[in-house]
Amino acid sequence: MVDSSAQCRAVPQRPISRFGLLDDSPRQVATLAGLDPAALRKQVGGRLSAATKLADQLRVAAEPVIGSALASSVPAVRERLLRTLIHPADRRLAILDVTPVNGPVMSDRPFDLRVVFAAAALVPPRLVSVRVDWAGESFVNELRLDAAAAQAGQVDVHFDEEQTLPVGAATFTVTLFNAAGSASTFVTTSGVLPSNPFSMLLGPHQDFVTGSWSARAVRHGDAYDTGIAVTLFNGNPTAVPVRSDFHWAFWDGGVGGGSLVEQGTGSFGGPISVPAAASWGGWVTFHSPSGSGIFNKFNSREDLAVEIRMTRVDGGQVSATITARTMFRFGVNITRVANEDFTATERSDLTAAAQRCRAIYERRDLTFDFDTRWIAQHDVGGYEIINSFGEFHDLLSDWSGPGSNNNIDAFVVQGIDVGGGVDGIDGSIPGPTSHGGGDSGVIASKTGYIDSTGARRLHANYLGMLIGHELGHYLGLEHVSTAGDLMLPNSGENDINLDYGQYRTMIRHGWVRIS
Amino acid sequence: MAKQPDAGRRPQVPGGRVRASRIADRGDLPALDARERVLAILRTHDDPDAFDRLVAGDLPMVQLLALESAAFGAEPAVRYSAIAALGQRAAAPELNLLTDLARFGEDFYVRGHAVLALGRTGSYAHLAVIAASLDAEDSFERGAAAKAVAALTRHASSDAIMAHAMAIGGTELGRRVETALRESATTRADSPRQTSAEQKRA
Numbered sequence: 187m188v189d190s191s192a193q194c195r196a197v198p199q200r201p202i203s204r205f206g207l208l209d210d211s212p213r214q215v216a217t218l219a220g221l222d223p224a225a226l227r228k229q230v231g232g233r234l235s236a237a238t239k240l241a242d243q244l245r246v247a248a249e250p251v252i253g254s255a256l257a258s259s260v261p262a263v264r265e266r267l268l269r270t271l272i273h274p275a276d277r278r279l280a281i282l283d284v285t286p287v288n289g290p291v292m293s294d295r296p297f298d299l300r301v302v303f304a305a306a307a308l309v310p311p312r313l314v315s316v317r318v319d320w321a322g323e324s325f326v327n328e329l330r331l332d333a334a335a336a337q338a339g340q341v342d343v344h345f346d347e348e349q350t351l352p353v354g355a356a357t358f359t360v361t362l363f364n365a366a367g368s369a370s371t372f373v374t375t376s377g378v379l380p381s382n383p384f385s386m387l388l389g390p391h392q393d394f395v396t397g398s399w400s401a402r403a404v405r406h407g408d409a410y411d412t413g414i415a416v417t418l419f420n421g422n423p424t425a426v427p428v429r430s431d432f433h434w435a436f437w438d439g440g441v442g443g444g445s446l447v448e449q450g451t452g453s454f455g456g457p458i459s460v461p462a463a464a465s466w467g468g469w470v471t472f473h474s475p476s477g478s479g480i481f482n483k484f485n486s487r488e489d490l491a492v493e494i495r496m497t498r499v500d501g502g503q504v505s506a507t508i509t510a511r512t513m514f515r516f517g518v519n520i521t522r523v524a525n526e527d528f529t530a531t532e533r534s535d536l537t538a539a540a541q542r543c544r545a546i547y548e549r550r551d552l553t554f555d556f557d558t559r560w561i562a563q564h565d566v567g568g569y570e571i572i573n574s575f576g577e578f579h580d581l582l583s584d585w586s587g588p589g590s591n592n593n594i595d596a597f598v599v600q601g602i603d604v605g606g607g608v609d610g611i612d613g614s615i616p617g618p619t620s621h622g623g624g625d626s627g628v629i630a631s632k633t634g635y636i637d638s639t640g641a642r643r644l645h646a647n648y649l650g651m652l653i654g655h656e657l658g659h660y661l662g663l664e665h666v667s668t669a670g671d672l673m674l675p676n677s678g679e680n681d682i683n684l685d686y687g688q689y690r691t692m693i694r695h696g697w698v699r700i701s
Numbered sequence: 702m703a704k705q706p707d708a709g710r711r712p713q714v715p716g717g718r719v720r721a722s723r724i725a726d727r728g729d730l731p732a733l734d735a736r737e738r739v740l741a742i743l744r745t746h747d748d749p750d751a752f753d754r755l756v757a758g759d760l761p762m763v764q765l766l767a768l769e770s771a772a773f774g775a776e777p778a779v780r781y782s783a784i785a786a787l788g789q790r791a792a793a794p795e796l797n798l799l800t801d802l803a804r805f806g807e808d809f810y811v812r813g814h815a816v817l818a819l820g821r822t823g824s825y826a827h828l829a830v831i832a833a834s835l836d837a838e839d840s841f842e843r844g845a846a847a848k849a850v851a852a853l854t855r856h857a858s859s860d861a862i863m864a865h866a867m868a869i870g871g872t873e874l875g876r877r878v879e880t881a882l883r884e885s886a887t888t889r890a891d892s893p894r895q896t897s898a899e900q901k902r903a
Binding site: 210213215249250251252254255264265268269270277278279280281293294312313315318321322323325326327328329330348349350351352353363365366367368369370371372519521524525526527557558559560561562563565567568569570571573577580583584585586587600601603604605606607608609610611612621622631633634635636637638643645648652655656659675676677678679 | 714715716717718719720721722723724725726727730732733735736740741742743744745746747748749750751752753762765768769770771772773774775776777778781782785789801802804805806807808810813814817820821839840841844845848851852884885886887888889890893894895896897898899
């Protein structure tokens with residue numbers, strides 16, 4: 187019998203209260219009424235005398251766009267005035283930051299989130315809404331703001347005994363509204379630390395993910411590779427040392443109750459110390475060659491339970507389990523149209539969007555690999571901005587084809603202007619299983635913007651959903667009217683559900699194969 | 702296929718999978734309902750007739766959404782959709798706001814989308830604003846201006862547009878508009894072309 191083997195490595199951890207890759211950064215936006223000339227100069231740059239003059243002009247202006255134009259004829263200054271300041275009569279408002287109050291969120295305990303914002307006194311915020319995405323069903327917590335909170339520029343949202351969270355990650359999407367109907371949204375993720383106070387959590391690792399919190403066994407030649415992320419959460423006020431070696435076991439059926447398929451040991455190498463009120467992370471990849479027990483189980487489409495057990499230096503043990511399984515997959519070419527028009531940050535955001543898109547599909551146990559491709563600006567002609575359906579089909583005819591294997595072509599263009607509500611287009615439902623012709627692929631508008639620091643960004647959460655929506659059409663899905671579904675005609679960034687019927691439709695597409 | 706994953710299965714969660722939601726009363730905030738209604742239309746992905754569902758009473762909210770900045774935490778896709786919707790309601794308040802955004806918007810994305818919307822109105826009364834973006838620093842804004850000039854030709858002859866361009870900015874602007882018209886047109890390739898691969902298997 188051939189044995190499986192384990193490779194592992196420790197990985198750097200993100201801050202416990204800024205745990206998600208797609209979290210927003212604190213925003214550099216201020217209320218003009220609260221700034222003296224020196225602070226205004228710091229906010230928008232330039233000379234102090236100019237800032238004083240700017241402040242005087244802005245304070246008497248009405249609409250911010252016109253006010254900024256009157257205040258400065260220098261485009262860069264004008265742009266910063268609009269991007270970083272709440273003007274006196276501004277109906278816009280901005281959430282600046284969201285953080286847990288009194289330290290990290292602890293499992294099974296009530297907690298508070300502090301929402302810091304900037305808004306004009308004439309149009310104060312009136313309602314804050316927090317959507318919580320965690321291991322269970324998403325829920326919402328809302329709070330009306332009184333005059334005192336509006337004036338203070340911050341409000342604490344309380345989560346009570348019925349809204350406590352287990353150890354793991356929880357993403358908070360916070361939206362603040364005023365009476366005019368304007369809104370600002372901020373996304374942040376917290377690692378929820380154990381109150382008990384030390385625990386381990388296993389998750390899928392990178393490409394080996396499935397969304398139902400299972401690890402994915404991927405067939406590579408004559409072997410299956412299974413990647414698992416290991417996170418140790420420490421709710422103690424002091425660091426906890428842990429031995430670097432660990433024990434692993436694969437079970438058919440439940441851990442301890444089923445039959446043991448294979449087991450072994452591994453080591454993360456160096457000493458492990460989980461910092462106080464923080465986390466430590468690493469990954470383990472199991473390589474199961476043909477003939478091994480794990481290989482045989484996966485090859486017959488069986489699910490397995492994986493257990494990893496580690497030992498604290500003081501002798502206490504910590505362990506966790508996760509299901510591992512094979513799954514269906516397809517391939518996508520993510521192609522940047524007019525490559526030079528994507529900055530390094532935008533390219534990074536596009537990768538994050540593709541990963542977001544993949545995570546949406548993996549929630550329904552369907553995954554994809556993606557190749558990153560591009561068309562140079564000097565080759566792109568009029569395709570940089572698509573302004574007719576004919577032009578869209580021409581793009582596919584010209585550029586979907588040679589050398590792009592059996593992946594679905596997803597072109598990310600600079601803009602779509604075909605009239606009405608169109609920010610993505612699919613060639614046909616379902617899309618063809620061959621390249622060439624005007625229907626082989628989808629496009630999505632890049633949804634670029636400039637953030638408050640002046641950096642060019644893509645809205646990765648939205649773009650990931652949008653690409654996923656168009657890929658859904660390509661794989662055979664029509665629009666639906668079910669709330670929260672990815673295939674709503676007007677799905678937003680949080681509409682990411684796919685039901686079992688949709689899954690069954692997609693896996694019948696000719697380019698979807700068993701992993 | 703028979704033994705493939707039970708796609709509906711979800712992990713066990715300590716304390717159960719459900720937590721109580723607390724929804725605040727919005728009775729005295731009617732604008733929030735209006736916002737939801739308009740957002741449902743503006744977020745439409747692939748229906749060119751979607752904006753036909755907007756009614757006159759929705760326009761103040763569309764204007765508000767056209768002003769919301771991504772730097773403040775608004776969805777850029779919604780804003781660009783709102784800007785496009787303004788172009789389909791070519792009354793003075795909407796056209797004035799589009800003109801403001803095309804000239805003074807806080808970044809080239811906003812200006813470019815406003816320019817596209819002005820082009821889609823089909824009126825060469827906006828040619829001066831559109832043409833100003835032909836010299837923009839960023840290629841998206843320049844490309845949008847070229848496409849907007851081309852969009853005007855759906856409702857007017859190229860000669861008429863050229864004549865007005867020359868009246869605004871002399872032969873120099875006439876040449877730039879002529880170039881824009883030429884470059885915005887797409888020429889089909891003789892045979893399929895190959896995209897460049899950046900990396901294999903992300």
